[in-house]
Amino acid sequence: MIKQILYIxxxxxxxxxxxxxxxxxxxxxxxxxxKQEAAADEKQDIWNQLMRSIAKIDSYDGDRILESGQGFFxxxxxxxxKYSLVNQATNVKVQPFDEDKKYTARSFVxxxxxxxxxxxKVDSISREPxxxxxxxxxxxxxxxxxxxxxxxxxxxxTGKVLNLAxxxxxxxxxxxxxxxxxxxxxxxxxSTGKAIGVAYSGTVNFExxxxxxxxEFIAAMLRKKNETPEPLEMLKNTSNEKIAAENRKIKxxxxxxxxxxxxxxxxxxxxxxxxxxxxLAKEHYFDSLLIHRVIADFGIQSxxxxxxxxxxGANVGWxxxxxxxxxxxxxxxxxxxxxxxxxxxxxxxxxxxxxxxxQFYIVSGRKYFDKGLDELEEVNNYKFxxxxxxxxxxxxxxxxxxxxxxxxxxxxxxxxxxxxIVQVEIDRxxxxxxxxxxxxxxxxx
Numbered sequence: 001m002i003k004q005i006l007y008i009x010x011x012x013x014x015x016x017x018x019x020x021x022x023x024x025x026x027x028x029x030x031x032x033x034x035k036q037e038a039a040a041d042e043k044q045d046i047w048n049q050l051m052r053s054i055a056k057i058d059s060y061d062g063d064r065i066l067e068s069g070q071g072f073f074x075x076x077x078x079x080x081x082k083y084s085l086v087n088q089a090t091n092v093k094v095q096p097f098d099e100d101k102k103y104t105a106r107s108f109v110x111x112x113x114x115x116x117x118x119x120x121k122v123d124s125i126s127r128e129p130x131x132x133x134x135x136x137x138x139x140x141x142x143x144x145x146x147x148x149x150x151x152x153x154x155x156x157x158t159g160k161v162l163n164l165a166x167x168x169x170x171x172x173x174x175x176x177x178x179x180x181x182x183x184x185x186x187x188x189x190x191s192t193g194k195a196i197g198v199a200y201s202g203t204v205n206f207e208x209x210x211x212x213x214x215x216e217f218i219a220a221m222l223r224k225k226n227e228t229p230e231p232l233e234m235l236k237n238t239s240n241e242k243i244a245a246e247n248r249k250i251k252x253x254x255x256x257x258x259x260x261x262x263x264x265x266x267x268x269x270x271x272x273x274x275x276x277x278x279x280l281a282k283e284h285y286f287d288s289l290l291i292h293r294v295i296a297d298f299g300i301q302s303x304x305x306x307x308x309x310x311x312x313g314a315n316v317g318w319x320x321x322x323x324x325x326x327x328x329x330x331x332x333x334x335x336x337x338x339x340x341x342x343x344x345x346x347x348x349x350x351x352x353x354x355x356x357x358x359q360f361y362i363v364s365g366r367k368y369f370d371k372g373l374d375e376l377e378e379v380n381n382y383k384f385x386x387x388x389x390x391x392x393x394x395x396x397x398x399x400x401x402x403x404x405x406x407x408x409x410x411x412x413x414x415x416x417x418x419x420x421i422v423q424v425e426i427d428r429x430x431x432x433x434x435x436x437x438x439x440x441x442x443x444x445x
Contacts, residue, residue: 169306
């Protein structure tokens with residue numbers, strides 16, 4: 001009897017214990033979703049906060065709309081976007097995602113023509129800057145972009161960072177996200193809510209791909225930004241008499257290369273080329289660009305935007321500053337040794353024979369006999385003067401280019417450096433096997 005009572009008591013204790021465990025387990029299961037919901041709410045708050053610092057933009061030339069896209073704040077009143085969206089504008093309308101009001105940007109504090117970025121100064125606004133992700137990302141990290149809300153619904157689109165690649169001489173994050181034209185300039189985020197770069201898409205190898213221009217370039221612009229904003233009109237590819245007068249006084253420029261210095265002067269007879277070259281030099285556009293083409297008996301070529309980050313063996317020399325310049329062939333200027341000219345695409349692709357906006361070549365050339373000059377006259381339908389013939393026979397040059405390419409400057413010292421570069425080993429595309437760079441271009445006033 002006593003044993004039976006003990007069994008009953010033990011059974012009751014056991015069942016009570018099991019019941020308590022079940023209840024405790026149920027409580028824990030109920031707590032877990034609560035934590036997840038709290039975390040989700042916190043994440044939602046982060047994205048909602050970030051939306052206040054993202055904006056739609058429309059660029060205008062006066063009252064005429066030019067381009068539309070997006071941008072995001074990297075300072076309280078500083079908004080980064082793609083340079084190509086605003087480089088012909090006089091003003092930009094900025095509408096943050098969280099309101100209907102539009103603000104105006106009429107000036108900028110920094111831009112990077114090669115990486116297609118600009119930081120605008122927006123009037124009468126203050127927003128929390130979006131933090132930039134500056135560390136290297138692992139491949140296949142999650143990537144996000146935010147679209148304006150539809151009602152109260154947050155539109156968050158997820159993809160992956162495929163890799164950090166060198167695309168046409170520029171470092172870019174390749175994304176699995178699908179970036180539409182209207183989203184060019186938008187921030188691409190990682191899960192921390194930091195921006196890894198500026199979104200856009202483009203066709204590479206016959207395939208439309210999505211990219212983010214890395215945030216490291218934005219950070220570099222912020223470090224070097226102007227304290228005094230400059231008007232957007234300054235970005236237009238135009239000069240004025242004040243700038244021209246200042247440029248006429250410049251004594252020369254020094255191209256500091258890995259092989260030594262080359263000092264040049266620019267001709268006042270081709271003022272649009274002179275002013276353009278000086279302008280790019282002041283922007284530090286030429287800094288770290290490759291001397292990407294070296295041809296024996298001709299010369300050297302540089303100024304291509306796709307060479308700054310080009311990897312070894314890449315086919316380069318196809319990217320300029322985003323514009324071309326009308327040909328300006330001056331009688332009396334010809335391709336003798338030491339002359340500087342502007343390359344261009346062939347006539348089949350360039351009927352107006354417009355010159356590249358930034359690339360240039362320096363002629364080292366070779367000497368010619370009368371017979372060779374006679375043949376060139378017949379082939380090119382061009383007549384050499386007695387002076388030209390004498391120079392090409394005694395000093396040398398590249399007479400086959402006369403009458404077809406614009407000459408805008410001349411080497412005043414450093415042709416020995418040019419001659420050393422001409423002798424280096426090259427690949428089948430005339431690119432030196434070992435990189436030779438222009439370190440910087442220094443203006444002599």
